[in-house]
Amino acid sequence: MANLKTITKKTKAQSMGLHTEVLTGKTQQKFFNPDEAENFFYWGTHDVDFNKRTELDVKDMDCKQANEKIDRLMSEGYGTIVIKNPQGKHSLGVGILNKLNLIFEGSLGYFGVGSIDGPIVRVNGRVGWSCAENMMAGKVVIEKNAGSCFGAAIRGGDLICKGSVGARTGIDQKGGSIIVGGDAGAFTGFMMQRGRIVILGDVGINLGDSMYDGTIYVGGKIGSFGSDAVEAPMTKNDIEWLTRKLKVAEIGNNFDVSKMTKVVAGKKLWNYDALEPTEKKGAI
Numbered sequence: 071m072a073n074l075k076t077i078t079k080k081t082k083a084q085s086m087g088l089h090t091e092v093l094t095g096k097t098q099q100k101f102f103n104p105d106e107a108e109n110f111f112y113w114g115t116h117d118v119d120f121n122k123r124t125e126l127d128v129k130d131m132d133c134k135q136a137n138e139k140i141d142r143l144m145s146e147g148y149g150t151i152v153i154k155n156p157q158g159k160h161s162l163g164v165g166i167l168n169k170l171n172l173i174f175e176g177s178l179g180y181f182g183v184g185s186i187d188g189p190i191v192r193v194n195g196r197v198g199w200s201c202a203e204n205m206m207a208g209k210v211v212i213e214k215n216a217g218s219c220f221g222a223a224i225r226g227g228d229l230i231c232k233g234s235v236g237a238r239t240g241i242d243q244k245g246g247s248i249i250v251g252g253d254a255g256a257f258t259g260f261m262m263q264r265g266r267i268v269i270l271g272d273v274g275i276n277l278g279d280s281m282y283d284g285t286i287y288v289g290g291k292i293g294s295f296g297s298d299a300v301e302a303p304m305t306k307n308d309i310e311w312l313t314r315k316l317k318v319a320e321i322g323n324n325f326d327v328s329k330m331t332k333v334v335a336g337k338k339l340w341n342y343d344a345l346e347p348t349e350k351k352g353a354i
Contacts, residue, residue: 071154079259094152112167113186118149120171126227129155133162144168163191180217182318183210186227202229205246211319218255219315224265229320237274240267243284251321257296259286259333268330270322280334286333289325300336 093212124143126137136153139256140163150171156162160179163172163186170189174182177195183197187206192213202210211232218236220227226246234252241260249268258276259267262281272290279296286299287308295301312327 115168116144117147117345118144118169119147120149120169122148122150123150123152125154127154128159128162129157130218132157137164140166140172142352158198163189169262177214186210196233202227205229215252220250221246224248228315228319230321234271240265240286243267247315249315249319249321253290256293260283260296261298262286262335270317270325278335280339281335283335287323287327287330288333289327289330292331292333295333298336298339299333302332302334303317304328304330304332 080094087121104132113232126136126143127138129328131139138317149169152173152175153162155172156176156178158179159238161181161184162174162178163183164181166183167173167183167187168189172189172191174193174195176294178193178197178201180198180200181203182193182197182201183191183307184200184203186202186204186208189208189210190195191210193211194213196214197212197216198314200213200219200222202218202224203222205221205227210227211230213232215233216231216235218238218239220231220235220239221243223237223242223244224246225244228247230249230250232251235250235254237257238260239250239254239258240262241250241257242285243259243262243265245265245297247266247268251270254273257279258269258273258278259278259281260276262278262284265284267286269287269290273288273292275293277288277292277297278299281299309328312330316322316325316327
């Protein structure tokens, strides 16, 4: 087996911005026995049919009642659920660990569709603070604007806002992709650890402040760079990935991604330099 400490050539994943850090001596792979199929799924998930569709009016429900009703409908096999009259209620659609097409006909309040793993969500309106916080997998599309902390601590999946977003978008992001068709506020990518953020418009001050890893792409003006955020050259892989991702996201038609600014971590923060050589894990 090759000694990872001697490897200098970047992998394709690194050049595409998935990460820049070389994890020597560690692995994030998990190995499963095919005979343990029951361990591949969360307890309490449901077998649903996407062609089985229903509507749910939550006008007179609180968030707990609405979320319990969504789970009950999934247990009955409904794979497409349309939520009527969400009326800006907080914490709707949270904790869904199931395949599901979930459509909100209206706007959500704070913490909408947080901690999800698997569903495809479309919000035909706006969302408040911390939409899709700690999202693990799936796809969320917001048709209008989003509040601050959009996609906080997400670990995977695609989070798309066709409008503009507030401050601290992608704070503590650990994976996945955040794509914004409009502008983003201050401290976008604050303390980012992994993943990618794409902003087609302008972004506020302190972009990528204290980011540890990951990649940010900006199509418009940058208010200022945050601590340890630096510009990096665009590669062919960046351009190919952005072109493909924007097409899938149905956003930014005919946008010239080759002219975007790429931002990565400079890895010069004091807490990074203070690490012992063996702890730096081959940082580039």
